[in-house]
Amino acid sequence: MTPSISFSIRDEATPAIAAKAAKCDLLRLAMLLRDPLRAFWRDHLKGLPSNKKGWPSTGFWEEAADSVDATASEEGVSLQGHKIGLRQRYYGGTIAPVNADALTIPISPISYGHTASEFPGLFLLRTKKGAYLVQSGVEIDAKTGRVNGIGRKGRGNAGQRRVAALNFLFKLVASVTQAPNPDVVPRREEFLEVGMAVIERGVA
Numbered sequence: 001m002t003p004s005i006s007f008s009i010r011d012e013a014t015p016a017i018a019a020k021a022a023k024c025d026l027l028r029l030a031m032l033l034r035d036p037l038r039a040f041w042r043d044h045l046k047g048l049p050s051n052k053k054g055w056p057s058t059g060f061w062e063e064a065a066d067s068v069d070a071t072a073s074e075e076g077v078s079l080q081g082h083k084i085g086l087r088q089r090y091y092g093g094t095i096a097p098v099n100a101d102a103l104t105i106p107i108s109p110i111s112y113g114h115t116a117s118e119f120p121g122l123f124l125l126r127t128k129k130g131a132y133l134v135q136s137g138v139e140i141d142a143k144t145g146r147v148n149g150i151g152r153k154g155r156g157n158a159g160q161r162r163v164a165a166l167n168f169l170f171k172l173v174a175s176v177t178q179a180p181n182p183d184v185v186p187r188r189e190e191f192l193e194v195g196m197a198v199i200e201r202g203v204a
Helices: 015-021 026-046 060-066 086-091 188-202
Strands: 007-010 068-073 076-081 093-095 103-106 123-127 130-137 147-149 151-156 159-173 176-178
Touching: 026 060, 026 068, 026 076, 026 188, 060 068, 086 093, 123 159
Parallel strands: none
Antiparallel strands: 007 076, 068 076, 093 176, 103 159, 123 130, 130 159, 151 159
């Protein structure tokens, strides 16, 4: 079972916020900030771009946004994002297989967002460029994911014939190293701007 991962951030008060905070109850101030800060991070996550290849979205960022919650206390506001993989996106790092010999990396719009177990009839094909899990059948456009046809035409002694297409769905690799993505969390200054606007409206 995949463990649940909690990704947390905590904002620190600037002198300006601290001056405002001195004029009111700290818990009340945190309660005032909680929902706007949570909504701000949620909207930020929903606005992040999908995969670079332009393949159909898996809805990762939308699910990450829905996983965000917030807790208010006298110590401040704590925001948590509980979506599995969110922490990995932010910090980056190496991903290695667990209980397997290799990772299966989707290399097609058909397999993107899916696992190899969802595709019947896969077989291993080794080439000079590496090892792949391949499925025979209809020909799939590598960019659009659309079906081009049952196969492609080839010539033989008997004239025209149909040759079965091969769909390369996954590449097998020992590990992958993901670069950190600082855009997962808004900048501290952006949180402070939102917080100050809320305080100006809510604190006399």
